[in-house]
Amino acid sequence: MILTVTLNTALDITYRIPSLRAGSSHRVSEVTERPGGKGVNVARVLAALGHEVTVTGFSGGTTGRVLRDRLTEVPHLTDALVPVSGTTRRTVAVVDARSGDTTQLNEPGPAVSHAEWFAFQEVYEDLLGSASAVALCGSLPPGVPVGAYAGLIRTARAAGVPALLDTSGAALRRGVAGRPDILKPNADELAELTGSHEPLRATQDARRRGAGTVVASLGPQGLLAVTPDARWHATPPARLTGNPTGAGDSAVAGILSALVEHLPWPDRLSRAVALSAATVLSPVAGEFDRTAYEELLPGTTVTREATAA
Amino acid sequence: MILTVTLNTALDITYRIPSLRAGSSHRVSEVTERPGGKGVNVARVLAALGHEVTVTGFSGGTTGRVLRDRLTEVPHLTDALVPVSGTTRRTVAVVDARSGDTTQLNEPGPAVSHAEWFAFQEVYEDLLGSASAVALCGSLPPGVPVGAYAGLIRTARAAGVPALLDTSGAALRRGVAGRPDILKPNADELAELTGSHEPLRATQDARRRGAGTVVASLGPQGLLAVTPDARWHATPPARLTGNPTGAGDSAVAGILSALVEHLPWPDRLSRAVALSAATVLSPVAGEFDRTAYEELLPGTTVTREATAA
Numbered sequence: 001m002i003l004t005v006t007l008n009t010a011l012d013i014t015y016r017i018p019s020l021r022a023g024s025s026h027r028v029s030e031v032t033e034r035p036g037g038k039g040v041n042v043a044r045v046l047a048a049l050g051h052e053v054t055v056t057g058f059s060g061g062t063t064g065r066v067l068r069d070r071l072t073e074v075p076h077l078t079d080a081l082v083p084v085s086g087t088t089r090r091t092v093a094v095v096d097a098r099s100g101d102t103t104q105l106n107e108p109g110p111a112v113s114h115a116e117w118f119a120f121q122e123v124y125e126d127l128l129g130s131a132s133a134v135a136l137c138g139s140l141p142p143g144v145p146v147g148a149y150a151g152l153i154r155t156a157r158a159a160g161v162p163a164l165l166d167t168s169g170a171a172l173r174r175g176v177a178g179r180p181d182i183l184k185p186n187a188d189e190l191a192e193l194t195g196s197h198e199p200l201r202a203t204q205d206a207r208r209r210g211a212g213t214v215v216a217s218l219g220p221q222g223l224l225a226v227t228p229d230a231r232w233h234a235t236p237p238a239r240l241t242g243n244p245t246g247a248g249d250s251a252v253a254g255i256l257s258a259l260v261e262h263l264p265w266p267d268r269l270s271r272a273v274a275l276s277a278a279t280v281l282s283p284v285a286g287e288f289d290r291t292a293y294e295e296l297l298p299g300t301t302v303t304r305e306a307t308a309a
Numbered sequence: 310m311i312l313t314v315t316l317n318t319a320l321d322i323t324y325r326i327p328s329l330r331a332g333s334s335h336r337v338s339e340v341t342e343r344p345g346g347k348g349v350n351v352a353r354v355l356a357a358l359g360h361e362v363t364v365t366g367f368s369g370g371t372t373g374r375v376l377r378d379r380l381t382e383v384p385h386l387t388d389a390l391v392p393v394s395g396t397t398r399r400t401v402a403v404v405d406a407r408s409g410d411t412t413q414l415n416e417p418g419p420a421v422s423h424a425e426w427f428a429f430q431e432v433y434e435d436l437l438g439s440a441s442a443v444a445l446c447g448s449l450p451p452g453v454p455v456g457a458y459a460g461l462i463r464t465a466r467a468a469g470v471p472a473l474l475d476t477s478g479a480a481l482r483r484g485v486a487g488r489p490d491i492l493k494p495n496a497d498e499l500a501e502l503t504g505s506h507e508p509l510r511a512t513q514d515a516r517r518r519g520a521g522t523v524v525a526s527l528g529p530q531g532l533l534a535v536t537p538d539a540r541w542h543a544t545p546p547a548r549l550t551g552n553p554t555g556a557g558d559s560a561v562a563g564i565l566s567a568l569v570e571h572l573p574w575p576d577r578l579s580r581a582v583a584l585s586a587a588t589v590l591s592p593v594a595g596e597f598d599r600t601a602y603e604e605l606l607p608g609t610t611v612t613r614e615a616t617a618a
Contacts, residue, residue, distance in 0.1 A: 023410035062371045101332035
């Protein structure tokens with residue numbers, strides 16, 4: 001199975017309203033609620049592709065119960081979340097029907113105790129015994145040490161399990177030093193990590209900081225990957241408009257699913273690009289449109305770029 | 310005891326953020342959560358004043374469970390909420406620390422079935438047997454007939470229990486025809502009901518539509534009351550700045566607490582005005598500051614106005 005780690009799981013709530021006006025009162029016409037956090041999103045895409053996937057991380061309180069109840073409904077997905085005494089956070093996405101803009105409000109997440117953090121690490125090590133790959137995704141809740149991901153990557157390496165890291169800020173800066181096999185930053189995260197806004201330079205810099213391969217997601221420009229051996233640029237067949245929420249998580253699922261099927265980098269990248277694009281096109285934020293995915297996949301372009309000096 | 314009815318209870322969530330920018334992502338620095346819906350707020354103020362109060366209406370789902378758990382912590386308050394298969398709504402108040410503005414997002418509430426509505430009416434009739442007054446407050450959830458309040462007022466009259474109605478829109482228009490003893494609209498509700506933006510004219514019109522006494526809350530201008538015998542204007546000692554959330558619910562609690570203590574209208578109104586003002590001054594939205602209340606009470610002014618023609 002593929003293991004995904006979401007230390008700061010969330011109950012993602014989406015409110016649709018005709019138009020958001022700051023300082024006013026709004027009746028919400030449509031409410032949707034689903035399990036969230038980046039690793040949970042990655043797991044849902046992997047499960048939809050038919051992969052057996054196990055979700056770990058923390059959950060607690062009433063929102064945590066709702067989240068776990070909803071996860072039981074997903075085929076191919078096993079819930080191995082570790083209970084915490086705090087309450088799983090909510091995120092609220094307010095979608096303005098007129099402008100199409102989404103305003104996001106993210107709660108900080110529960111405080112995790114030392115004992116809970118140690119309990120998680122034991123569960124994690126056990127799960128690695130049957131994992132073919134692990135994705136470490138998203139922000140750290142209060143109480144989890146900022147160097148957490150570096151330690152989890154080292155544990156994965158000791159177990160012979162390839163690890164992908166997708167996070168931001170200090171958790172990314174400290175995590176990359178643990179030498180993940182794959183790092184998947186977006187353009188902003190890459191610039192924050194390296195200080196460079198030039199994607200190729202920043203991607204190469206991120207490799208020097210410890211990542212085996214860096215796959216940078218550049219929005220509509222697709223993916224730029226620098227592996228130990230080569231440099232690749234993967235692009236979707238056409239410029240797409242839609243909701244980019246979850247496109248990065250779908251790219252992670254594409255990379256990992258192809259990795260565990262022993263496919264080479266060009267196939268991993270075309271799958272990642274097609275899944276991302278099919279997520280942007282989907283009417284439901286963070287879901288991917290399967291028909292669009294299957295139609296887009298043959299049209300994605302992956303080019304090997306000349307390696308300079 | 311005093312009975313308060315909240316057909317559309319809510320779990321009120323407050324998010325504090327540095328500054329709300331539409332279309333952006335925000336980390337919420339502070340989350341608070343409390344039982345809500347206008348009748349629940351009225352009950353909390355009555356309980357804080359030392360009155361025995363019973364809360365009825367509907368609750369359901371995980372948010373309903375959280376709401377009921379929190380109500381058990383309130384002294385003098387008895388929970389007689391009727392279970393529904395749907396889920397109690399959330400309201401989200403986003404407080405912008407820079408501007409002080411509050412942006413409100415209100416879920417619609419659970420769909421109430423015929424059977425649930427009938428079950429509620431039986432519970433309500435039983436509770437009236439030991440009630441000295443009843444407050445009917447707030448919006449109607451989907452499935453409850455728009456004329457609901459008129460029927461509940463008639464049941465109260467048959468039981469000899471004075472009824473106060475505080476609602477808006479169609480529920481107000483239809484409810485006033487049930488001839489509540491007291492109607493407590495704010496200026497907007499009054500204008501919507503009567504078509505007149507002139508407070509005295511509108512208040513008199515609302516009486517003609519069926520209300521025994523109309524107490525109109527005019528924000529910083531205090532309260533205007535038209536009873537069968539007289540006209541009163543009650544004002545706080547000074548113009549106050551703060552958060553007006555819940556000020557109307559505190560006014561309702563002030564009126565009812567003085568009513569069951571057999572105090573005359575001037576005392577009911579001064580108590581309502583002082584409680585409202587102490588709620589505006591409180592740092593926590595919807596709570597009242599007890600010290601401020603006790604200080605403000607002697608300074609409130611109630612004048613009897615000449616009755617024209």
